[in-house]
Amino acid sequence: MSALRVALIGAGGIGEHHAARYSKVSGAELVATVDVDGERAKAVAEKYGIPNAYTSIDEAIAAGGLDAVDICLPTWLHKEAAVKAAEAGLHVLCEKPMAVSLEDADAMIDAANAAGVKLMIAQCRRWDNYWGAVEKALKSGVIGGPVVWRDVQGSQGPKPAWFYARDKGLGPLVDGAIHNYDFARVMFGEASWAFASTRNFKDVTAPDTGIAIVRFESGDELQLSWTWGLPQGSYSARAMTSWGLKVSSTLGRPVAMSRFLPPPRATDRSWPSGRMGRSSRSPMKSTTCTSMRSNTSSTA
Numbered sequence: 001m002s003a004l005r006v007a008l009i010g011a012g013g014i015g016e017h018h019a020a021r022y023s024k025v026s027g028a029e030l031v032a033t034v035d036v037d038g039e040r041a042k043a044v045a046e047k048y049g050i051p052n053a054y055t056s057i058d059e060a061i062a063a064g065g066l067d068a069v070d071i072c073l074p075t076w077l078h079k080e081a082a083v084k085a086a087e088a089g090l091h092v093l094c095e096k097p098m099a100v101s102l103e104d105a106d107a108m109i110d111a112a113n114a115a116g117v118k119l120m121i122a123q124c125r126r127w128d129n130y131w132g133a134v135e136k137a138l139k140s141g142v143i144g145g146p147v148v149w150r151d152v153q154g155s156q157g158p159k160p161a162w163f164y165a166r167d168k169g170l171g172p173l174v175d176g177a178i179h180n181y182d183f184a185r186v187m188f189g190e191a192s193w194a195f196a197s198t199r200n201f202k203d204v205t206a207p208d209t210g211i212a213i214v215r216f217e218s219g220d221e222l223q224l225s226w227t228w229g230l231p232q233g234s235y236s237a238r239a240m241t242s243w244g245l246k247v248s249s250t251l252g253r254p255v256a257m258s259r260f261l262p263p264p265r266a267t268d269r270s271w272p273s274g275r276m277g278r279s280s281r282s283p284m285k286s287t288t289c290t291s292m293r294s295n296t297s298s299t300a
């Protein structure tokens, strides 16, 4: 079977990350990049040997020769691109979060259904070996349950301004935490209730700081605390980006599941605020799951 011919729509931070990965798979190939910043589209195309570069999805569709698009645009632009691609008969892989509103998400689903194409949201934790190890450990029951999964993160946040706009990126409790909500549903099933409280450190329209608690019908609970509100270069930003993941049972059997982000190398001054700094360099080399009671541990 020939490889799926894909156009990368949005060649920014995560778009380049995707481009690098396509060069390692055999079932799909990038045949075009699209970015409103033409220089960026060309630069990513040249770097990864992609034959075409365009400045709009319309141009790419009109040029033909595509089977699918991979949408890596700012979140508020997902819907328009997904609907256009579906209407052109192209399958759609789209970065998370799916959209900025339920209406937009429904429009994407409707367009894909009407055209008979596939629509997939890139909830990458479902396919990631590290998270796979976490899922396996939790589902095996080795750490007991019900589980309280706590995830506390603090950073200066991503650089592009749209991430902090209420109508464009929605801030960390949506943009970043969508990974947690999604993966918690994979692990725990349906949610029964949720609570959230938000505030701002920065003068932006989306909440840059907040907490969320999601209780699941299974009795498991997700507790999130997340900020992108720390000032550029603050020491505490660096301390807080040594973020961890903790899971503990509530049945008198304390359990720890942690991942450790080593401190930046002394020479690496961009960490963690580089364009793809945190994500591309997250050295999640080891996952340790330890049950204090049984004193068993597994490392992946």
Ligand SMILES: NC(=O)c1ccc[n+]([C@@H]2O[C@H](COP(=O)([O-])OP(=O)(O)OC[C@H]3O[C@@H](n4cnc5c(N)ncnc54)[C@H](O)[C@@H]3O)[C@@H](O)[C@H]2O)c1
Binding pocket: 009, 010, 011, 012, 013, 014, 015, 034, 035, 036, 037, 040, 055, 056, 057, 072, 073, 074, 075, 077, 095, 096, 097, 122, 124, 158, 160, 175, 279
């Ligand atoms: N899966 C993950 O872990 C992960 C990580 C980072 C970002 N994301 C998601 O990926 C999406 C993109 O994020 P990013 O960090 O790459 O953003 P970014 O701002 O770095 O890149 C977006 C790119 O889209 C281009 N663009 C903007 N408007 C356009 C238009 N109308 N047509 C064509 N190109 C246009 C910009 O020039 C830019 O190069 C967001 O939805 C974000 O939440 C996911």
